Each structure stands twice: as C-alpha cells, then as structure tokens.
Amino acid sequence: MTSPRPPAVQLSIVIPTFNERGNIAELVRRIDNCMGDTPWEVVYVDDNSPDGTAAAVRELAQTDGRVRLVHRIGRRGLSSACIEGMLASTAPFIAVMDADLQHDETLLPHMLAALRNDGLDVVVGSRHADGGSLGDWDAGRAKISDVATRLAKLVTQAELRDPMSGFFMLRREVLYEAMPKLSAIGFKILLDIFASVPRPLKFKELGYTFRNRFSGESKLDSMVAWEYLMMLLDKRVGHIVPVRFVPFAAIGAAGVVVHMIVLWLMFKSMGQSFAAGQTLATLIAMTANFFFNNAFTYRDRRLKGWGLLRGWLSFTLACSLGAVANVGIATYLFRENTADWALAALSGIVVGAVWNYAVTSVYTWGK
Ligand code: GDD
Numbered sequence: 001m002t003s004p005r006p007p008a009v010q011l012s013i014v015i016p017t018f019n020e021r022g023n024i025a026e027l028v029r030r031i032d033n034c035m036g037d038t039p040w041e042v043v044y045v046d047d048n049s050p051d052g053t054a055a056a057v058r059e060l061a062q063t064d065g066r067v068r069l070v071h072r073i074g075r076r077g078l079s080s081a082c083i084e085g086m087l088a089s090t091a092p093f094i095a096v097m098d099a100d101l102q103h104d105e106t107l108l109p110h111m112l113a114a115l116r117n118d119g120l121d122v123v124v125g126s127r128h129a130d131g132g133s134l135g136d137w138d139a140g141r142a143k144i145s146d147v148a149t150r151l152a153k154l155v156t157q158a159e160l161r162d163p164m165s166g167f168f169m170l171r172r173e174v175l176y177e178a179m180p181k182l183s184a185i186g187f188k189i190l191l192d193i194f195a196s197v198p199r200p201l202k203f204k205e206l207g208y209t210f211r212n213r214f215s216g217e218s219k220l221d222s223m224v225a226w227e228y229l230m231m232l233l234d235k236r237v238g239h240i241v242p243v244r245f246v247p248f249a250a251i252g253a254a255g256v257v258v259h260m261i262v263l264w265l266m267f268k269s270m271g272q273s274f275a276a277g278q279t280l281a282t283l284i285a286m287t288a289n290f291f292f293n294n295a296f297t298y299r300d301r302r303l304k305g306w307g308l309l310r311g312w313l314s315f316t317l318a319c320s321l322g323a324v325a326n327v328g329i330a331t332y333l334f335r336e337n338t339a340d341w342a343l344a345a346l347s348g349i350v351v352g353a354v355w356n357y358a359v360t361s362v363y364t365w366g367k
C-alpha cells in the first residue's frame with residue numbers, strides 16, 4: 001500500500017544564511033505558527049558558515065521534511081544565494097526573507113493572499129509603507145538607507161518606497177523573466193529583480209516593523225555599500241563593458257598618479273637615475289594596483305596568504321606584457337602617421353588596459 005502523499009507545496013521560503021545557527025529552528029517554528037494550512041517549504045541557502053549553520057539545518061531537516069538546504073562551498077553572496085535558493089525551489093510562489101528574525105514572518109500569509117487575489121507579480125515587505133517602520137534604527141543608519149533608497153531610482157522606474165527591502169514574495173514566472181539580466185551582486189536582490197524584468201511589475205508594499213536581530217551578528221559592512229554601487233553600475237553599463245572593468249580602469253588611472261609621485265621623489269627629489277626611478281615607480285604602481293583590485297574589484301574572490309604572492313606575480317607579469325603591447329602599438333601608430341601623438345598614446349593605453357583586465361581576470365582572480 002502506498003502512503004498518502006503530502007499536499008503540493010504552495011509557498012517556498014528562501015532564506016540566505018551566513019553564521020545564523022542560533023536562528024534556524026526558531027524561525028521555522030515561527031513560520032509554522034503563522035502559515036495555517038498552506039503547504040510550505042523552507043530552503044536555507046548557506047555559504048558554508050563557520051558556525052555550523054548548515055549542520056543545524058540538516059539536523060532540523062531530519063525531523064521536519066519541509067526544511068531543505070542548499071549548501072554552497074567556496075562561494076559568498078546574499079543575492080546569488082537567494083537566486084540559487086529560488087531556482088532550487090518548486091512552489092508557484094516564492095518568498096525571500098532574512099534568517100535573523102528581523103523580518104516579520106506573520107506578514108507571509110498576507111503577502112500570499114495579496115499575490116493570489118490581486119493578480120500581482122510581487123509583494124514587498126516594506127518599512128516605509130503604511131504600518132511599517134525602521135524599528136530601533138538610529139538616525140545615522142536611517143540616513144544611509146535613505147541615500148541608498150534614492151540611488152535605487154537610477155535603475156528602476158518603479159515607485160517603490162522600500163527598494164532596499166530583502167523581504168518579498170513573487171510569482172515564480174517573475175524570477176524567470178528577471179533571470180537573463182540579474183546582476184547577482186551584493187545584498188539587494190529585490191532591486192536587482194525590479195531592474196531586470198523588462199516590463200513594469202505589478203506590485204504592492206505591505207508595512208511591517210523591522211525587528212532587532214534574534215541571535216548572531218549583522219554582515220552589513222562598508223563592502224556591502226561598495227557592492228551596492230557595483231550592482232547599480234552593472235545595471236547601467238553591464239551591457240556595454242563587464243562591470244569590473246570600471247573599477248579596474250579607475251584603479252589603473254590612480255596607479256599613474258602613484259607612479260608619477262614615486263618617480264618624482266626618486267628622480268627629482270632624491271637625485272636617482274631616471275631608469276631607477278621609472279623601474280621602482282612601475283613596480284610600486286603595479287603592486288598598489290594589485291592590492292586595490294584585490295580589495296575592491298575582486299573582493300568576492302579576494303586572494304589571501306600564499307595566494308597573494310602567486311596573484312601578485314601573475315598580475316605583474318600580465319601587466320608587464322600589457323605595457324609592452326601598449327608601447328608597441330602606440331609607437332607603431334605614431335610612426336606610421338595613422339594617428340597623432342595623443343591618439344596613438346591613448347590607443348596604446350586602451351589596448352594595454354583591456355589586455356591587463358582580460359588576462360588578470362582569468363589568471364590572477366579566475367578559478
Ligand atoms: N548565503 C549567504 N551568503 N547569506 C548571507 C550572506 C552571504 O554572503 N551575507 C548575509 N547573508 C544573510 C544573513 O545570514 C541574513 O540571513 C541575511 O542574509 C541578511 O544579512 P544581515 O547581515 O542580517 O543584513 P542586514 O540586517 O544588515 O541587512 C538586511 O536588511 C536589509 C534591510 O535594511 C538585508 O537582508 C537586506 O536584504 C534587507 O533589506
């Protein structure tokens with residue numbers, strides 16, 4: 001005799017986690033309390049947290065079949081975790097929420113009802129809609145969030161009052177409409193979705209009060225702000241150049257300044273030979289560029305320990321070849337009179353920069 005089948009899951013709740021072990025069971029308990037008889041599943045997406053979050057999820061899943069785990073090893077990122085969790089889920093409706101109990105789970109049934117009954121694409125849990133609030137936030141954090149919210153206007157026309165929200169629910173189809181264009185960078189997956197779907201989304205915001213963390217610590221840091229800017233930039237220029245090329249080129253330009261300062265110090269101020277000054281300046285500028293790119297452009301693939309030495313070697317080697325190509329092409333264009341001096345120089349620089357970017361993206365920071 002076959003056993004009765006459990007009813008089909010209606011709602012998949014995707015929850016990204018990094019060091020959230022103390023929140024796992026409590027969140028599932030609270031979801032269970034408020035979902036009534038709607039069949040749901042929870043998909044935790046853990047980036048191999050050192051505190052053993054994945055093991056805690058597996059343990060819970062042993063006694064509760066509605067709990068599932070996507071365990072990512074060697075990867076980091078809130079948005080990309082949410083995307084993989086959504087893709088690994090199966091219900092017609094998908095919610096995304098934080099693990100730390102700051103999002104009000106009692107909103108879930110209301111979000112689902114709104115999606116079903118009002119023919120919407122997305123329902124957003126909002127701190128700025130009626131009935132919503134930032135909770136205990138101090139003025140400083142509220143101000144930063146306000147600036148970020150205004151910047152969101154650069155990438156979406158939608159009149160979203162809380163585009164920075166990480167608490168929302170959507171119809172599965174919307175995910176696939178967004179998929180081809182998602183940037184998957186940083187923390188702001190909702191904004192990424194709004195900016196990626198090539199039509200205005202039908203949405204509604206439901207207010208809730210942002211709570212304090214239940215257990216553990218926030219992962220929000222200055223780098224999250226940087227990744228936010230990269231995500232906005234990717235939305236604006238990503239179809240023209242790879243977004244990483246922008247900080248790479250900017251750091252390269254700053255490297256020229258570093259070069260000139262070192263050269264000036266050595267040659268003009270300390271009376272060393274031009275060749276010695278130029279050599280040291282080149283080395284220092286390349287090294288500075290390597291460390292800045294490692295810290296910013298490739299923050300998510302940051303090299304550490306011995307990897308730094310290997311990375312530095314491949315970076316300086318690649319950039320040395322880039323410099324040879326730069327000088328070769330510029331000199332050729334200048335000599336053949338195909339371009340005037342400034343244009344010849346600029347052509348060399350562009351070819352060198354593209355070479356440096358392409359080669360180091362594969363050999364220095366590729367995997
Ligand atoms: N898998 C994975 N990988 N999860 C992550 C990562 C990561 O690299 N970084 C953070 N998370 C998870 C956390 O474990 C938590 O469940 C959730 O993402 C939010 O991270 P917090 O560190 O709690 O961030 P927050 O509270 O400052 O920011 C949140 O609040 C915003 C509202 O201001 C984010 O969730 C935003 O999406 C939300 O809108």
Ligand code: MN
Nearest residue numbers: 098100102218
């Ligand atoms: Mn949080």
